[in-house]
Structures are given as structure tokens and as C-alpha cells.
Amino acid sequence: MLKITNLHASVGEKEILKGISLTVNAGEVHAIMGPNGSGKSTLAQVIAGHPGYEVTSGSIEYDGQDLLELEAEERAQAGVFLAFQYPIEIPGVTNAYFLRAAYNEIRKAHNQPELDPIEFLDVMEEKLTVVEMDASMMQRSVNAGFSGGEKKRNEILQMAVLEPKLAVLDETDSGLDIDALRIVAEGVNKLKRPDNATIVVTHYQRLLNYIVPDHVHVLAGGRIIKSGGKELALELEAKGYDWLLEPVTA
Amino acid sequence: MTPTATYSDQFAALAAPAGAPAWLPALRQQAFERFTTLGFPTTRNEDWHFTSVAPIAERPFKAIKPAATTLTASDLAPWILDPSWHRLVFVNGRFEPGLSQFSELPADVEVATLSDALRESPEWLSAHLGKLAAFDAAAFTALNTAFMQDGVMIHVPKGETVELPLQILCLADAQAQGAAFHPRLLVVAEAQSQISLIETFAAIGGAEYLVNAVAEVTVADGARVDHYKVQQESTDAYHVSAVQVTQGRDSIYHSFSFAAGAALSRANIYTKLLGTGSEARLNGLYVLDGTQHADHQTFVEHIAEACASRELYKGILDGSSHGVFNGKVYVDPEAQKTDGKQTNKALLLSEQARVDTKPQLEIFADDVKCTHGATVGRLDELPLFYLKSRGIGAETAKALLTYAFAAEVLETIENDPLRLALERTVFERFTHASFE
Structure with a gap:
């Protein structure tokens, strides 16, 4: 589904990703871990098409297409979803309007009929239960005045509505208390299907107690320095990152 | 003549x-x-x-x-x-x-x-x-x-x-x-x-x-x-x-x-x-295009003690339009405990649009809280990316964010039919979609 080959990306003059290669197949969950500043979030944002990063070399192939050729909205229409580490507040635009606009844009891209507000209500009702959100949240402005936990649940709600093929969760666990973490993780698990894939970017292992990865990659200094199975996450939890970093700095 | x-x-x-x-x-x-x-x-x-x-x-x-x-x-x-x-x-x-x-x-x-x-x-x-x-x-x-x-x-x-x-x-x-x-x-x-x-x-x-x-x-x-x-x-x-x-x-x-x-x-x-204790709230929104010119001048004179004034003015400018906001606040020596806040924000949608803004504060009392702030700019990249990352096209995303910019000040209108009418006017003007 996703094939990243020798990806280099920069912000301004500063190179952040220094040759990432990663293959993700349908049905898989990959965890990308690593210390702060390792490039984890950059990788997530580059996949989604953030305009602040320049890909200087390498390629990303998604579903047989050159992902880097697509605009951010085209990637979303093709099934790529990024759950933001810091979801953006949009005062004045209701969650209901925003979600329906996004839902309909994606339907339009697939030549499916758009839903009117009444029809969309039915879709929403079902999806709200995935993240245990109250319908009243739909009438509030997008993320405006939401607590940290509400913002992250709202990201997963969007994921539930848009049903992406490839979901990238960028530090979705950061700032969550244990209840919110459980709700978010269960939401992600409910959305898992054999034909979609998830990349979980996280600093800590605790989210992986709930979302069990098939593969774990450790990113440091803009490169993947180690890959393994879910047991690697537990090892990192016990030993920290330093034992892996030493060979890089040596 | x-x-x-x-x-x-x-x-x-x-x-x-x-x-x-x-x-x-x-x-x-x-x-x-x-x-x-x-x-x-x-x-x-x-x-x-x-x-x-x-x-x-x-x-x-x-x-x-x-x-x-x-x-x-x-x-x-x-x-x-x-x-x-x-x-x-x-x-x-x-x-x-x-x-x-x-x-x-x-x-x-x-x-x-x-x-x-x-x-x-x-x-x-x-x-x-x-x-x-x-x-x-x-x-x-x-x-x-x-x-x-x-x-x-x-x-x-x-x-x-x-x-x-x-x-x-x-x-x-x-x-x-x-x-x-x-x-x-x-x-x-x-x-x-x-x-x-x-x-x-x-x-x-x-x-x-x-x-x-x-x-x-x-x-x-x-x-x-x-x-x-x-x-x-x-x-x-x-x-x-x-x-x-x-x-x-x-x-x-x-x-x-x-x-x-x-x-x-x-x-x-x-x-x-x-x-003493009186309150003024002066808010506004101007939406301009073509060669339109709109100038607002507000003047709040704090003469008595412990009065509050709040101002929020926003402008959306397209074409080669020109907006002006001049907010004057005067605080008399007798007007202690004055609480004044003035904010003025303009959004430029084109290269040719222009805004001139001038806050003028004249404060002659010492125990007062007066702030003012002005910003002039374009739509932020990050909210645009957020909307695009959800499949919303660039033009629609810009229109929604332009509306959202206006909505922040329209929300302060306490008269619901008027607020809704103006929200509808601004929404439909920028999105060309119907307002629900």
C-alpha cells in the first residue's frame, strides 16, 4: 500500500529526514517510535503533504501512485489521513459543517453522490459512538475551546467518518489521560480492517498497549535505526532509547 | 463651482x-x-x-x-x-x-x-x-x-x-x-x-x-x-x-x-x-472588493471611573480595496480603573488590497488597564493544510477560513436574526454555497 524509498526532506536549509525507507502493507499496523526531534512528526506530515516540508530526494508510492505528485487534498481523497498532533482550531465553522464538507469532497472525488445535512446526520450518529462523543459536539466550532482529549477524539471521529485506507496518527497519545487514551485507542481498533493500514507515531510505548503493532521502527536523526516486532516497543520502554543511539553518535 | x-x-x-x-x-x-x-x-x-x-x-x-x-x-x-x-x-x-x-x-x-x-x-x-x-x-x-x-x-x-x-x-x-x-x-x-x-x-x-x-x-x-x-x-x-x-x-x-x-x-x-461603571462595546466587520474604500473611526472617551470599553474590528479585503481603522481611546485623569481593550484585524485576500490602521491611546490616569493590538495578514498556512488534509480543495478551504475569520466577530452580535443574516451573507459571498 505504501512504499517509502530513501526519503529525504528538509525545512528551509535543515535536512530532517535523511533517507527513510519503509513499506506498509494493507492490514498492518506500524509503530514509529523515537526520541524528540528524531523526525517522526516530519515523516507523518510529509506523507500528508504539509507545505512546510520540502522533499529533496526519494519517493513515496501509495496504491501504485506517486504520492508526492498529489496535493494534500488529493491525498486525502485517495484515502490518506493524518491525525494531527496539534489539531487546528477553526472558530466559526461547526464540526458538523466541516465533517460533511470533507465527507462530501471525498465522495465527489469518487463520483459518489453528496449527502445533505439530514442524510449526513445518520452517518454521524453511528460514528460518534466510535469515540464516545456527544452529538452536541457537532454544533461547536471545530476544535475551538476543546480540551486536549476532546481534540484528539475529534481527530479519530474525523478518521471514522472519512474511513481512510492509510491512517497516520501523529502523537495521538500525547496529553491524554488514561480514559481518553483508551477511548482513542479503541476507536482506532474499531476502524481497523484487512484493507486498511495504520501508522502510529509515538514517543511512548503506552499507546501500544492498546493498539498492538505488527512492526515497530525506531527513528533517530532522520533515519530508521532499528525495526522489529511489537516486542521492540517493550524493550524500548524498559531500556529507553540511549542504547540504540550510541552506535549512531559513535 | x-x-x-x-x-x-x-x-x-x-x-x-x-x-x-x-x-x-x-x-x-x-x-x-x-x-x-x-x-x-x-x-x-x-x-x-x-x-x-x-x-x-x-x-x-x-x-x-x-x-x-x-x-x-x-x-x-x-x-x-x-x-x-x-x-x-x-x-x-x-x-x-x-x-x-x-x-x-x-x-x-x-x-x-x-x-x-x-x-x-x-x-x-x-x-x-x-x-x-x-x-x-x-x-x-x-x-x-x-x-x-x-x-x-x-x-x-x-x-x-x-x-x-x-x-x-x-x-x-x-x-x-x-x-x-x-x-x-x-x-x-x-x-x-x-x-x-x-x-x-x-x-x-x-x-x-x-x-x-x-x-x-x-x-x-x-x-x-x-x-x-x-x-x-x-x-x-x-x-x-x-x-x-x-x-x-x-x-x-x-x-x-x-x-x-x-x-x-x-x-x-x-x-x-x-x-461611573458604564460599558461600551464597539465591534464591526467590513468586507470589501474591487476599488471599495471603507473607513471606521472610533473614539471612546473614558471620563468617569471604572468604565470598560471593548472594541473588535475585522476587515476582509479583496481586489484593490482599501480599509482604514482608526481607534482612538482617551482616558481622562479622573478615569481611574479604566479597562479598555481594542483589537483590529484585517485579512488581505489579494496583493493589491490595502489596510491602514492606527490605534491612538491618550492615557492621563495611572491606574488603568488599556491594551490594543492590530494584525494585518493573509490566511495562515496551517489551517489551510488542516482542511486540505481532510480532502477539502484549496479554494473551498480558503473560503471557509475567510468566513471563519468573519464569524469570530459576527458571533458577538447578540441579536440572533441579525447575526444569522450577516453570517449567511458573508458565508454565501465567499463559499458560493448555501448556508445552513
């Missing part, structure tokens, strides 16, 4: 309304003499630095005697915010009783047109008219005072709350071509009274005319006046307005100015906080 000479001939020919009291011609004469002395302001005048009124001065706008309108109630529907409200309708400056309704007002609340009030309550009028809107340094106010033909006088007695809002609709149509209108509004809200007013200026068709409006608003102790203005004049028209407010102890004055029409508009909104 010099600009003021255009008006000299008209002034000489001006007849006092039938039955008008003797003081009126004297007031008009005094005002007209002041206007000829002052002349139209130029950009050398600090208060008019960013706004040239040469296009107004150069055009020989004339008072007209319009025929009774053939418009019907259904023609007014786009501007009637709620058919149950009290309303006074003027078409081309002429009061239209058949389109108006204000007989359901509480019996002791007096609402009359200026021409009726001149006949029926000249003494009350002489005690209030022209008392707040000084014209010694204000040419447009002098011109209005010299030529005022009609308008609305409102007297809310002590303790009375007018439950339903009162809408004043001033419409211009093709008959308005070349005309000058000088509408006048006088509001006296006695102690502990409340009233909500909506002034709507709009046009059917694209005539070129001048509206030069003056409003005087007295908000007595403990009274509250909500004063909304919706300016959707023809984009070939010129609109100048001055609002002068005085506020008593613990009074509240909320103003909202929406400006989307006119080739050139200028709105002065001045309030004097004379009574």
Missing part, C-alpha cells in the same frame, strides 16, 4: 418643513455657515489622512423630492430581519408609512419621524437635537444639520424596556441617482430603559448617491442601547455617518457596524463614558 458652492445654492432654496419651530432655521443657518467655513475635510486633516472625500466634494449631489415609492412589502423582504419587529422604512429619503409598522410599541415610548416630531414635540426636540453631534469641527455633521430633512426620533422613558428590536430601513433605488440624503437619528434612552436598534442602509440597483447620516444617542444611568448598523449601499454610492453617544452611570452601549457596500464609506462612532 467650488464644492461648498454646490450646496450654497441648494441651501438658499431650502424651505423649512411645514410647521417647523422657529429655532430650526437658526440651527440650520449656523450649521451651514460652519460647513462653508470648514469645507470638506482633506487628507491633511489627521482624522481623514487615509480617506480622501474628493469624490464626494467633486460631485454635485442634490437634495431631491422623491415620488412615493411603488415598492411593496415583498420587495423589502431581503432586508427585513424579522417581520414582527417595529420598523420605519425610508425610500430615497422619504418616509413610507405604508411600509412601516411601529404602532405596537409600548404606549409611553415615543417614536416619530423628524418631520412629525418637529410639529408635535418641538420643545423636547430643541432640548436634544444637535446637543451631542457637535458640528464646529465636523463638516459632514454641519452639512447634515443644515440639510436634515427627515429621520427618526426615539424617546424611551425611564424604566421601559422595548422588547422587540426596532429596525430603520433606508433604501435607495434608481430615483436616488445624483441625490444627497442627510438622515438624522436621535435616541434618548432614559434611566434603566432598554432598546435595540438596527439601521439598515441598502440599495435596489446601482445608483450613485450620497448618504450623510448623523445619529445622537443618549444612554442614561443604568440604560442599555444596542445599536447595529448594516451598510449595504450601492457600490457606486457614498456613505458617511457619525454617531455620537453619551453614557450615564452603569449604562451599556453596544454598537456593531457592518460595512459591505458603497464605493467609499466612512463611519465615525464616538462615545463618551460620563457615568
Whole structure:
């Protein structure tokens, strides 16, 4: 589904990703871990098409297409979803309007009929239960005045509505208390299907107690320095990152 | 002919309304003499630095005697915010009783047109008219005072709350071509009274005319006046307005100015906080395109102690439009514990659009909290990326964020039908989609 080959990306003059290669197949969950500043979030944002990063070399192939050729909205229409580490507040635009606009844009891209507000209500009702959100949240402005936990649940709600093929969760666990973490993780698990894939970017292992990865990659200094199975996450939890970093700095 | 000479001939020919009291011609004469002395302001005048009124001065706008309108109630529907409200309708400056309704007002609340009030309550009028809107340094106010033909006088007695809002609709149509209108509004809200007013200026068709409006608003102790203005004049028209407010102890004055029409508009909104504990909120939104020019000047005079003023003005500018915001705050040495906040934000949608903004704070008391902030910019990349990352195309994303920018200030409108109408107007203008 996703094939990243020798990806280099920069912000301004500063190179952040220094040759990432990663293959993700349908049905898989990959965890990308690593210390702060390792490039984890950059990788997530580059996949989604953030305009602040320049890909200087390498390629990303998604579903047989050159992902880097697509605009951010085209990637979303093709099934790529990024759950933001810091979801953006949009005062004045209701969650209901925003979600329906996004839902309909994606339907339009697939030549499916758009839903009117009444029809969309039915879709929403079902999806709200995935993240245990109250319908009243739909009438509030997008993320405006939401607590940290509400913002992250709202990201997963969007994921539930848009049903992406490839979901990238960028530090979705950061700032969550244990209840919110459980709700978010269960939401992600409910959305898992054999034909979609998830990349979980996280600093800590605790989210992986709930979302069990098939593969774990450790990113440091803009490169993947180690890959393994879910047991690697537990090892990192016990030993920290330093034992892996030493060979890089040596 | 010099600009003021255009008006000299008209002034000489001006007849006092039938039955008008003797003081009126004297007031008009005094005002007209002041206007000829002052002349139209130029950009050398600090208060008019960013706004040239040469296009107004150069055009020989004339008072007209319009025929009774053939418009019907259904023609007014786009501007009637709620058919149950009290309303006074003027078409081309002429009061239209058949389109108006204000007989359901509480019996002791007096609402009359200026021409009726001149006949029926000249003494009350002489005690209030022209008392707040000084014209010694204000040419447009002098011109209005010299030529005022009609308008609305409102007297809310002590303790009375007018439950339903009162809408004043001033419409211009093709008959308005070349005309000058000088509408006048006088509001006296006695102690502990409340009233909500909506002034709507709009046009059917694209005539070129001048509206030069003056409003005087007295908000007595403990009274509250909500004063909304919706300016959707023809984009070939010129609109100048001055609002002068005085506020008593613990009074509240909320103003909202929406400006989307006119080739050139200028709105002065001045309030004097004379009574301790009074509050003024002056908010506004202007939405411009093409070569439109809109200038707002606010002036809050904190004279008494422990008063609060809040200002939030936003502008959205496209094409080669030009916006001006000049927010003046004066804090008297006696006005300790003043709490003032002023914010002004403009969003530029094109390379050619321009905004000039100038906060002016003059603070002579030491125990005060006064802040001001101004930003001028384009849409932020990050919210755009957020919307795009959800599949929303770049154009739609920009439109939604432009609407969201406006919505932040529209949300402060406490009158729901008006808020919804303006949200709809702005939403549909930018998204070209229907508003739900």
C-alpha cells in the first residue's frame, strides 16, 4: 500500500529526514517510535503533504501512485489521513459543517453522490459512538475551546467518518489521560480492517498497549535505526532509547 | 463651482418643513455657515489622512423630492430581519408609512419621524437635537444639520424596556441617482430603559448617491442601547455617518457596524463614558472588493471611573480595496480603573488590497488597564493544510477560513436574526454555497 524509498526532506536549509525507507502493507499496523526531534512528526506530515516540508530526494508510492505528485487534498481523497498532533482550531465553522464538507469532497472525488445535512446526520450518529462523543459536539466550532482529549477524539471521529485506507496518527497519545487514551485507542481498533493500514507515531510505548503493532521502527536523526516486532516497543520502554543511539553518535 | 458652492445654492432654496419651530432655521443657518467655513475635510486633516472625500466634494449631489415609492412589502423582504419587529422604512429619503409598522410599541415610548416630531414635540426636540453631534469641527455633521430633512426620533422613558428590536430601513433605488440624503437619528434612552436598534442602509440597483447620516444617542444611568448598523449601499454610492453617544452611570452601549457596500464609506462612532461603571462595546466587520474604500473611526472617551470599553474590528479585503481603522481611546485623569481593550484585524485576500490602521491611546490616569493590538495578514498556512488534509480543495478551504475569520466577530452580535443574516451573507459571498 505504501512504499517509502530513501526519503529525504528538509525545512528551509535543515535536512530532517535523511533517507527513510519503509513499506506498509494493507492490514498492518506500524509503530514509529523515537526520541524528540528524531523526525517522526516530519515523516507523518510529509506523507500528508504539509507545505512546510520540502522533499529533496526519494519517493513515496501509495496504491501504485506517486504520492508526492498529489496535493494534500488529493491525498486525502485517495484515502490518506493524518491525525494531527496539534489539531487546528477553526472558530466559526461547526464540526458538523466541516465533517460533511470533507465527507462530501471525498465522495465527489469518487463520483459518489453528496449527502445533505439530514442524510449526513445518520452517518454521524453511528460514528460518534466510535469515540464516545456527544452529538452536541457537532454544533461547536471545530476544535475551538476543546480540551486536549476532546481534540484528539475529534481527530479519530474525523478518521471514522472519512474511513481512510492509510491512517497516520501523529502523537495521538500525547496529553491524554488514561480514559481518553483508551477511548482513542479503541476507536482506532474499531476502524481497523484487512484493507486498511495504520501508522502510529509515538514517543511512548503506552499507546501500544492498546493498539498492538505488527512492526515497530525506531527513528533517530532522520533515519530508521532499528525495526522489529511489537516486542521492540517493550524493550524500548524498559531500556529507553540511549542504547540504540550510541552506535549512531559513535 | 467650488464644492461648498454646490450646496450654497441648494441651501438658499431650502424651505423649512411645514410647521417647523422657529429655532430650526437658526440651527440650520449656523450649521451651514460652519460647513462653508470648514469645507470638506482633506487628507491633511489627521482624522481623514487615509480617506480622501474628493469624490464626494467633486460631485454635485442634490437634495431631491422623491415620488412615493411603488415598492411593496415583498420587495423589502431581503432586508427585513424579522417581520414582527417595529420598523420605519425610508425610500430615497422619504418616509413610507405604508411600509412601516411601529404602532405596537409600548404606549409611553415615543417614536416619530423628524418631520412629525418637529410639529408635535418641538420643545423636547430643541432640548436634544444637535446637543451631542457637535458640528464646529465636523463638516459632514454641519452639512447634515443644515440639510436634515427627515429621520427618526426615539424617546424611551425611564424604566421601559422595548422588547422587540426596532429596525430603520433606508433604501435607495434608481430615483436616488445624483441625490444627497442627510438622515438624522436621535435616541434618548432614559434611566434603566432598554432598546435595540438596527439601521439598515441598502440599495435596489446601482445608483450613485450620497448618504450623510448623523445619529445622537443618549444612554442614561443604568440604560442599555444596542445599536447595529448594516451598510449595504450601492457600490457606486457614498456613505458617511457619525454617531455620537453619551453614557450615564452603569449604562451599556453596544454598537456593531457592518460595512459591505458603497464605493467609499466612512463611519465615525464616538462615545463618551460620563457615568461611573458604564460599558461600551464597539465591534464591526467590513468586507470589501474591487476599488471599495471603507473607513471606521472610533473614539471612546473614558471620563468617569471604572468604565470598560471593548472594541473588535475585522476587515476582509479583496481586489484593490482599501480599509482604514482608526481607534482612538482617551482616558481622562479622573478615569481611574479604566479597562479598555481594542483589537483590529484585517485579512488581505489579494496583493493589491490595502489596510491602514492606527490605534491612538491618550492615557492621563495611572491606574488603568488599556491594551490594543492590530494584525494585518493573509490566511495562515496551517489551517489551510488542516482542511486540505481532510480532502477539502484549496479554494473551498480558503473560503471557509475567510468566513471563519468573519464569524469570530459576527458571533458577538447578540441579536440572533441579525447575526444569522450577516453570517449567511458573508458565508454565501465567499463559499458560493448555501448556508445552513
